Amino acid sequence: MNLKITGLNFDVTDAIKSYAADKLERINRHAANLISVAITLSVEKIEHKVEADAHLAGKDLHVEATGQDMYAAIDVLMDKLDRAVLKHKEKSGDVRGSRPEIADE
Numbered sequence: 001m002n003l004k005i006t007g008l009n010f011d012v013t014d015a016i017k018s019y020a021a022d023k024l025e026r027i028n029r030h031a032a033n034l035i036s037v038a039i040t041l042s043v044e045k046i047e048h049k050v051e052a053d054a055h056l057a058g059k060d061l062h063v064e065a066t067g068q069d070m071y072a073a074i075d076v077l078m079d080k081l082d083r084a085v086l087k088h089k090e091k092s093g094d095v096r097g098s099r100p101e102i103a104d105e
Contacts, residue, residue: 024037027054051064056088
């Protein structure tokens with residue numbers, strides 16, 4: 001999995017990079033088909049904003065979150081991304097659909 005972390009009007013420290021990478025490991029366990037993730041960090045006045053673009057096999061996901069500090073925003077983002085990946089995994093697993101059962105009469 002490729003991970004790219006960038007900052008807009010914000011210097012990304014090594015501590016924030018390692019924190020985001022550690023949080024992303026949980027999502028990587030749920031989705032083996034995770035190809036790349038691009039995380040963009042920005043600060044707008046007093047609000048910290050985090051966006052993630054995840055590229056899975058057959059699907060691109062975009063998730064964003066805001067918070068009072070950068071670590072809280074990363075936590076919210078990873079929770080949202082985890083739910084989105086699990087939802088995609090459920091949908092993609094049911095490719096053929098379930099067959100309706102035929103009642104014996």
